[in-house]
Amino acid sequence: MSLMDMSKAVTIAVVALIAAFILPAIAARGPEEIPASPTRMEILVFETERCVYCRIFRRDVVPQYETSQRARIAPIRFVEATTANHKALGLDGPITILPTVVVMREGRESGRITGYLGPEPFFHMITRVIRSTN
Numbered sequence: 001m002s003l004m005d006m007s008k009a010v011t012i013a014v015v016a017l018i019a020a021f022i023l024p025a026i027a028a029r030g031p032e033e034i035p036a037s038p039t040r041m042e043i044l045v046f047e048t049e050r051c052v053y054c055r056i057f058r059r060d061v062v063p064q065y066e067t068s069q070r071a072r073i074a075p076i077r078f079v080e081a082t083t084a085n086h087k088a089l090g091l092d093g094p095i096t097i098l099p100t101v102v103v104m105r106e107g108r109e110s111g112r113i114t115g116y117l118g119p120e121p122f123f124h125m126i127t128r129v130i131r132s133t134n
Contacts, residue, residue, distance in 0.1 A: 041074040041110075041130065044089065046081040046100040053116045054099045060119045065126075074103060074130055103129045 047054035065071055079089070086094045091102060092109045103111040103126075111129035116122065 040106075042104045043074045043076045043126070044102045044104055045076055045078050046084060046095045046102065047078060047098055048081050051098045057099045057116045057122075061116075061122055064119065064123075070126065070130060101126065 045054075045057070047057070062076065065076060081095050081098055081100070084095060090104065090108045092112070097114040099116050101113040101122075102109050111132065113122065113125050113129065
């Protein structure tokens, strides 16, 4: 067996192990049930497909946010609000307004922005919330 064939065989074996053991465990839990990272800051954006302001938020904020320094400190994860379990996610209370942006620190809610007023107010508020949790 050549070195190239061995490399392919190892790659296939690793992919098979991931498919057999890791993916089923992840698939068994919906993304909204995966708790926030306990060791870092993360932003959870609660939204629904039907929410017009959620789509506007994605269009007007997300591209700019993802290229900012804030995204390196607190990456964004989107959560379907209609199926989210606020207790399992470590939230202080239920989501009642969409979109709602929740800053999570060490697996617990540390700040919340409800609704959407536009990119400039959002960036001012999220900067303040992130700074206050550091």
